[in-house]
Amino acid sequence: MLKAILFDMDGVLFDSMPNHAYAWSHAMTDFGLRMEPEEVYMNEGRTGKGTINILSNRFWGRDATDDEVQQIYDAKSALFNTLPEPKPMPGALDLLNKVRAQGLMRVIVTGSATHALLDRVNAAFPDIFSPELMVTAFDVRHGKPNPEPYLMGLRKADIQPSEAIVVENAPLGIQAARAAGIFTIAVNTGPLPDSVLYEAGANIVMPSMQHLADHWEEKKY
Numbered sequence: 001m002l003k004a005i006l007f008d009m010d011g012v013l014f015d016s017m018p019n020h021a022y023a024w025s026h027a028m029t030d031f032g033l034r035m036e037p038e039e040v041y042m043n044e045g046r047t048g049k050g051t052i053n054i055l056s057n058r059f060w061g062r063d064a065t066d067d068e069v070q071q072i073y074d075a076k077s078a079l080f081n082t083l084p085e086p087k088p089m090p091g092a093l094d095l096l097n098k099v100r101a102q103g104l105m106r107v108i109v110t111g112s113a114t115h116a117l118l119d120r121v122n123a124a125f126p127d128i129f130s131p132e133l134m135v136t137a138f139d140v141r142h143g144k145p146n147p148e149p150y151l152m153g154l155r156k157a158d159i160q161p162s163e164a165i166v167v168e169n170a171p172l173g174i175q176a177a178r179a180a181g182i183f184t185i186a187v188n189t190g191p192l193p194d195s196v197l198y199e200a201g202a203n204i205v206m207p208s209m210q211h212l213a214d215h216w217e218e219k220k221y
């Protein structure tokens with residue numbers, strides 16, 4: 001018995017990943033850590049510190065110091081904030097309206113840590129989400145690929161894993177959702193091959209949010 005759809009945010013509800021990929025790869029390169037945009041997509045959902053340490057170990061042979069992490073993360077954030085505001089993902093509003101019309105709960109599960117998140121979400125998707133059904137970086141100790149964010153989403157909605165579906169775009173997010181025991185639809189909104197999303201554990205891979213919205217009623221999950 002399906003009761004809720006749990007939505008990741010970056011790369012699912014907002015077309016924000018190109019900005020993240022640009023900002024991460026340029027900021028890292030400025031510090032001598034060469035990061036291709038595709039690697040940003042592979043690590044999407046990891047903490048800033050975790051991402052920086054993958055690169056620092058490869059190029060410097062050691063973890064970055066706390067100062068270095070802060071400097072690189074600040075440089076990434078500063079660059080990100082110069083970029084145009086990410087737009088809602090095409091098809092996302094269509095899908096959300098269909099899900100609401102079915103009487104299903106809508107839950108956001110994001111690793112993002114923005115206090116203005118609900119304002120942005122409500123501006124783009126009016127009357128869809130409520131603050132009680134949002135999981136952000138402030139709610140959890142362990143980020144994706146740990147299942148904690150999705151388990152927290154189930155708890156906030158007061159439902160079992162079998163009563164939910166997750167919509168995700170990133171390998172680490174898919175791993176987190178599957179580790180929480182939830183059926184997971186991947187939408188491939190970035191440059192990674194479908195095979196990477198299947199290998200992460202996706203039950204289905206769809207080519208876009210618009211495609212998922214257009215075919216939503218045909219599916220019997």
Ligand code: CA
Nearest residue numbers: 008010011170
């Ligand atoms: Ca994402």
